[in-house]
Amino acid sequence: MQSEWWRSAAVYQLYVRSFADGDGDGDGDLAGARGRLDHLADLGVDAVWLTPFYRSPMADGGYDVADYCDVDPRFGTLADFDDLLARAHELGMRVLVDVVPNHTSDQHAWFVEALAATPGDPARERYLFRDGRGADGSLPPNDWESIFGGPAWTRVPDGQWYLHLFAPEQPDLNWRNPQVRAEFAKILGFWLDRGVDGFRIDVAHGMIKHPDLPDTGLHRQISLLGRAELPYFDQDEVHEIYRDWRRLLDSYDGGRIGVAEAWAPTSERLARYVRPDELHQAFNFALLEAPWSAAEFRTVVAESLATTERVGATTTWVLGNHDVRRPVTRYGDGERGLRRAAAAALLSFALPGSVYVYQGEELGLPEVLDLPEEVLQDPQRSSGADRGRDGCRVPMPWSGAHPPFGFSATAASWLPAPARWADRTVAAQREAPASVLRTYREALRIRREHPALGDGALRWLDAPEGVLAFAREPGLVCATNFGPDPVELDLPGRLLHRSDAFAGPVPEWTGTLPGECTAWLTTGSAQHTGATRP
Structure with missing residues (x-):
């Protein structure tokens, strides 16, 4: 029987562009990450999840993929990836990689071919092209909204529209097309053959859209994500895809896994992604979204455990990631936010199941709320209070008294670290007799060793x-x-x-x-x- 290591695992999310810069250009890369894996082994995690490092024009931080089977030059080469994977395995850690199946980059060869084709051509059937509404087709096919704001449709010169639930540079794939399904089976096989231990599946709830593409009749649809039924998310047919993927994963030895980034309107529907013949884990965002309250936390924990238990799965606890405000800031900022974030972390580490730690949480890093306007890059940012997700993606501070704190040897980091982080670096906290890093490290050590903790x-x-x-x-x-x-x-x-x-x-x-x-x-x-x- 294959090891069910994931049921108790502590997994570290490594945001590649912001973890460590190996070539001195200001961007994190695979060689830099490999050189810092000792920190994760010392921290005591069981696995590392790498955010996308594939060829990409970086319209959305690499989640717009132009080639799923190659490394973007800014992050290194396939040889660099192989070296990182080998080193992680040598240190006893498994490696998960991101896969982005809901959409490609608009620079992917398939979409370039689709744009050059005419309406009705098979090349367009890999995506969701439709005629517009109105007498001249100048209105979008329906009222669907982009997660990043505005319509989820963009018109091309010949008059048709294509669907993009995210940025216009991220056209949605048509997962009812057999070519799409076959291509992703090849992509998964490519990385499994290289030795990866599994995949984090981006927008796992999104690949199948209602066949009629009906209007929602709703405004500000993003606010309903995970709270209401939407015709482009969490459709029943998506589970056919994951049953196919599970068979592929099970055909490899070593306990290879799939982890769903899935939003569903109820915990019962979320649990469907981790039925015995589907995926192994699904992120539980309910705890992340819960307000600081004993009653609220208890409700989330009780409901989550009850629903996953019914399908024989384990629950996966998450307090932060690259898409949300950091826990320290979310819980009140300053010393109060730090106390609450550490308390929430130890609570989550003691719960049954698996736990994920986003890079920098082990240092008590807060959200950087004062990044200069000119450095912001997140396509989700908007005017006013919501300035996007760049504030949780500021590069890791490793050592030294001044930015970029050892992140890069020769260049300023792609997002500037605040000077006030001098006492938050890995080196400073490792040397201090008491620190957030030491607190996390001890908690993860106990969690790994104590027979009561984990699953x-x-x-x-x-x-x-x-x-x-x-x-x-x-x-x-x-x-x-x-x-x-x-x-x-x-x-x-x-x-x-x-x-x-x-x-x-x-x-x-x-x-x-x-x-x-x-x-x-x-x-x-x-x-x-x-x-x-x-």
Whole structure:
């Protein structure tokens, strides 16, 4: 039987352009990432997820792919990828790569061919070209909106329109076309043959559109993502694709997996992506979206565990990624945001299932909200308060007292790091007697070694209002105080770890849990001995 390693894995999301620059041009790359993998091994993660590094004009940070089977020169070569993969495996870490099947770049050979073709030509059948509405066809085929704002249709010179649920440079593929399905089977095989351990599937809910392309009758449709039924997302036929992909993944040894970035209007519909004959994981964004509240967190956890348990899957916990504001800032910024982010992290690490850490979370990095207007690159940005996703993509600070903090040896980084990050670098936190990095590293060490953590079940414990407490067997209790003031808890055991350890020495457990803090206690005869779980 193949290893089900993913059911308990801690996975690190490595945003390639912002992790480490190996050639000194200011952009992160595969060689730079390979040189920094020791940091991830030291942190204690089980796997690394790499964001897209394929050939791309970078209209959307590499999620507009021009060639799925080659490396963009700004990120290196296929040989660089092979070196990174080999080094990660040498360090005991698996590697997941992003696959972007909902759309291609407008510079992909298929779309270039489609534009050169005439209406009705088979080349256009790989995408979703349609005639417009109105007497002269000058109106879009329907009222669908782009995730990035504006209509989801662009007109071409011969009068037809093509669908793009994201930027105009990202035309949507037609997944009812057999050529599309066959091509992606080849793409997955190409990377599996090179030795990758799985795929994170971008917009996994989006590949199939309602065949009638009906109007929604809705405005600001992006605000309904994951909350309402939409004719271009989460259509039932998408599951046929994943049953095919699961058969392909299972034909390789070593436990290769598929991870869905899927949004669905209910937790029951999300769980369908991880049925036994489909994908292995689906990101659980409900915890990421939950407000800072014991009641809200408990509701999300209980519903998520119940729905995935019904299909025999494990739950995958996420607090941040390259598309959302960083937890430190989302939870209030400053010291309060840092305390809450660390508490939420330890809570998520103690929950049954798998956990994902976005690069920089282990350093307590906040969102950079004051990037100069002229450096912003995210196509999702708009005027006003929402300036896009660049603020969570600022490059990693590694060492030194001044930007770019060791990210690049010779050039300024593609997005500037703030000078105030001097005490947040990896080197500074590694050398400090207490730091966020040390707190995360210890938490992940315990999570890997303690037999109660990872896959399994939990049992809720009685706790005062504003406190969430549960037990994991054998012998671990997790308690989180969401309130600002200390509380007295009648919980036995020895203190194993606390989320505020980054602030200095933590006293022995006497029953008092500080405000905005998570504590792990080891209890009973199954006191933690350091034995690694199977």
